[in-house]
Amino acid sequence: MGVSALAEGGSGTSYPSHREPDGSIGIKLLEASSNRKNDPRAYLYIVDHINPGTRVSRRFEIRNTSSSSQRIKLYPGAAEIRHNTFVPAADRHANELGSWISIDRPELIAPPNSRIQLNAKISIPKSASEGERYGAIWAEVASPSVKPGSAGNIQMINRVGIRVYLDIGPGGDPPSDFRIEQLTPGRTEVGMPVVKATVNNTGERALDLGGQMWLSDGPGGLNAGPFRAQVGTTLAPGYSAPVMVMLDDRLPDGPWQVKLMLESGRVHHTVTGTLTFPEKPATWGLPALLDSFPLWALVIVGSLAAVAVAFFLVLAVRRLRRRRRVAQ
CATH class of the missing domain: 2.60.40.10 (Immunoglobulins)
Incomplete structure (x- = not known):
């Protein structure tokens, strides 16, 4: 059994960090890309536009708020937008992010009530195709393994993650609106x-x-x-x-x-x-x-008005021609 949690943004002028309850693990992004310093969303998620053949890195933090040491595994995985919700993909290798993102410490033991800074490196090959990929950097903790056939032989896996929105292509960032x-x-x-x-x-x-x-x-x-x-x-x-x-x-x-x-x-x-x-x-x-009145609605109304005017002009010209023929 497993429980997954991805950080979500709040409304207003700032986005809160992903806060973990006492006695659990948490994860937090520590920096944004240089061209998104004024983007509050980029301090919560990895939101980037990267050219093929480029390498970047992002610092993040793992927190253990429990009173015992925790063995934590860290890894990237694919995600998708399903029914207007950002969710982990059933197959963590569903896109290329799993091979493009590496963590400097894929596994560690976090002491009680500790914070550990880590680094994620993102390497985009020159042959990468254009488009936006979705994924997450996961921190996972599993309960101790149990022997098969023993009572209560269910292993709990809990994980928290940082969302990744990575757009690949030449030039600048595509528009958002x-x-x-x-x-x-x-x-x-x-x-x-x-x-x-x-x-x-x-x-x-x-x-x-x-x-x-x-x-x-x-x-x-x-x-x-x-x-x-x-x-x-x-x-x-x-x-x-x-x-x-x-x-x-x-x-x-x-x-x-x-x-x-x-x-x-x-x-x-x-x-x-x-x-x-x-x-x-x-x-x-x-x-x-x-x-x-929205601009798109004005465009539609204007287009319909232009079509109506053209229709009546054609109709008027036809009537005029008919009258001339009758007069002759």
């Missing part, structure tokens, strides 16, 4: 108000979304928030997913002025609008009326 397409207010089965934000990854890199929501100008002039968006949503390029914000069950239905700020690393977007929560549990209300 997203679009907040819609806000929908609703209520859970127990009547808790919730807002669902539909987000589309319009860039070329995976995103880890977090953020905050504020409500203002509610009934009686009420204001509420900030409320944190639920973390854990990882969007692959070209994909859409809902980001949920759970609110206080004491809030009245509205109407409310709403402000939502979402971010992934250095990319931030904010939408504002007006919404009203439905009265009944387990229902969704009408989408919020957003204050700003």
Whole structure:
């Protein structure tokens, strides 16, 4: 049996480190790449764009908060984005990261209540193909092996990891961006108000979304928030997913002025609008009326308008020709 944990980012202007409970092991990245010093996501995960034939290294730390020594194995492994969640791949060698990443101490004994600094080297061959790979650097602890056939012959394996988002290719880092397409207010089965934000990854890199929501100008002039968006949503390029914000069950239905700020690393977007929560549990209300019309929607409307104008122009020309023929 095994338990795996990958660090997750928080919302706001900073991302917390992966904190381990007392009596366990933890792992923490200690540095970001030089071109991502202003990217809070890069201090939690290894997020990089590397040219083929390049070598880089990253320092990280292992913590043992237990009162006994722990034998820890360290190794890289592949990961994937499945159902908008970053998860370990069933096969740790599913991509090349297992052969590209090496740990300076693949196995060690961590004394009680200790911290140990380690180094991960990433070597990209010149023949590497373009594209983003997902993986993790794992720290694994296994319970003592038991003899087959003995009572309770189950070995527990616990591991914690640092996510790796590694894009390979010439030139600079591909663009990262997203679009907040819609806000929908609703209520859970127990009547808790919730807002669902539909987000589309319009860039070329995976995103880890977090953020905050504020409500203002509610009934009686009420204001509420900030409320944190639920973390854990990882969007692959070209994909859409809902980001949920759970609110206080004491809030009245509205109407409310709403402000939502979402971010992934250095990319931030904010939408504002007006919404009203439905009265009944387990229902969704009408989408919020957003204050700003999205650029993509303007492009679509403009295109449709141009097609309509062209259609009526063609129709008018045909009618004019018919009249001329009748007059002749």
